[in-house]
Amino acid sequence: xxxxARRAELGLFLVxxxxxxxxxTVQKAIEExxxxxxxxxxxxxxxxxxxxxxxxxRIRRGQPAKSDPRILWKAGLLTxxxxxxxxxxxxxxxxxxxxxxxxxxxxxxxxxxxxxALLFLREKMNQGVIxxxxxxxxxxxxxxxxxxxxxxxxxxxLDIVRGDMISFGCTIAFAFQIIFKARWASKVxxxxxTTIEIGTVFVLSLIAALTLEEIPNYSELSxxxxxxxxxTGILATxxxxxxxxxxxxxxxxxxxxxxxxxxxxxxxxxxxWLIGELLSWTAAFGGLLMIAGMLTAELGLPWQKKATN
Numbered sequence: 001x002x003x004x005a006r007r008a009e010l011g012l013f014l015v016x017x018x019x020x021x022x023x024x025t026v027q028k029a030i031e032e033x034x035x036x037x038x039x040x041x042x043x044x045x046x047x048x049x050x051x052x053x054x055x056x057x058r059i060r061r062g063q064p065a066k067s068d069p070r071i072l073w074k075a076g077l078l079t080x081x082x083x084x085x086x087x088x089x090x091x092x093x094x095x096x097x098x099x100x101x102x103x104x105x106x107x108x109x110x111x112x113x114x115x116x117a118l119l120f121l122r123e124k125m126n127q128g129v130i131x132x133x134x135x136x137x138x139x140x141x142x143x144x145x146x147x148x149x150x151x152x153x154x155x156x157x158l159d160i161v162r163g164d165m166i167s168f169g170c171t172i173a174f175a176f177q178i179i180f181k182a183r184w185a186s187k188v189x190x191x192x193x194t195t196i197e198i199g200t201v202f203v204l205s206l207i208a209a210l211t212l213e214e215i216p217n218y219s220e221l222s223x224x225x226x227x228x229x230x231x232t233g234i235l236a237t238x239x240x241x242x243x244x245x246x247x248x249x250x251x252x253x254x255x256x257x258x259x260x261x262x263x264x265x266x267x268x269x270x271x272x273w274l275i276g277e278l279l280s281w282t283a284a285f286g287g288l289l290m291i292a293g294m295l296t297a298e299l300g301l302p303w304q305k306k307a308t309n
Contacts, residue, residue, distance in 0.1 A: 008247035012259040015240045020266020022228075022236045023099035024274045026091055029228035032221060034213040035091045038229070039084075039205035041218075045233030047202050050195040053242075057191055068187070075184035076193050079177050080200025086173030087201065088208075089166055097163025100277050103267020104139075104287050105167040110260060110294045111136040112175035120179055128300035136293030142286025190245035198237060264291065 002010075029038055094102055111133050117123040185193060209215060264287065271277040 009259055011243045011247045013262070015243050016259060016263045017266055018231070018235045018240060019263050020103060021270045022232050023094065023103050023267045024270055025224075025228040025231055027094040027099055029225045030091060030095060032225050033216050034209065035088065035095075036205050036209035036213055037216055038091065038225070039087060040202065040209050041225075041229045042233045042237060043198055043202035043205055045229060046198045046237035047195070049234065049238040050191070050198055050242075054191055054195045057189075071184055072188040072192055073196065075180060075188060076196025077200055078180045079193070080197040081204070082173045082177035082180060083197060084201040084204040086170040086177065089169030089173060093163045093167030093170070095163070096159040097167055098158075098160070098277050099271035099275070100264075100268040100287070101160065101164055101283070102167050103271070104264040104290050105164060105171050106174065106267070107260070107264035107294060108136055108168075108171045108290055109174040109178065111290075112171055113178050116175055116179050117182070121182060126300065128296050131301065132293040132296035134293070135296060136290050139286040139289030139291075139293060142282050142289065191242070194241045194245060198241070 026038070033041075090102060090106060093105075114123070114129040115133065181193075268277075268287065
């Protein structure tokens, strides 16, 4: 029989596979619909799924949640703000860079977390984390400056350096989202926190769309857009965040981070399979350095592990 921890890690890996597939589908969708308008649909769908689940959960429990509502709303709003900024940078970056590059930059947030944890949570960095951060930084430089990717259907405004610099914003934002959750998630309901978090992204996206964009005619959108909305709204947002909350009850944070470090690999594989993206050798080596940095930061160095046994 498969243990709870293994089932949890399998669930997390399925989440990573879905996230990896979204980079290509989102890039195709934003050729037809502005970034914030797309997020209105994505996070609106996710909110419509999460809100009824929250109400049903409250009804079944038959009593108000014991967590402090002030902490819940503070955590939900801050994680939501970070998530909104992160997805704004990630999706806008896809207008100029490739799905594989975007995937690697998104995964880099796993390495940015330790320095932020040292600053804001007073968590010390060991030698493995420091080396991992340096490897990832070197990989980022090679990925960004490694030349044009080969694509059968490149973005109309392909500009790798510009796109990667915009996408790097999501690296920082997603790292802050992890920091905020590390600070408060254990004190509040996972479902309530996720609902407020996703709802915050929806509201901010709606405000940005109404003030910054020309609202599209939703009846004229193609099935490419609606397919991307279904994939990202249902699977990659509502279901994925719920699976993450469930899985982390049965597995460790390190195991979760290691599984999530595979997201760039999934993004690169889907980009190669769906749109024929081939990275330059320099960029590919940079991507390998980033993965090595992520795994080193999360798993530590071999001699460190031996020393603790």
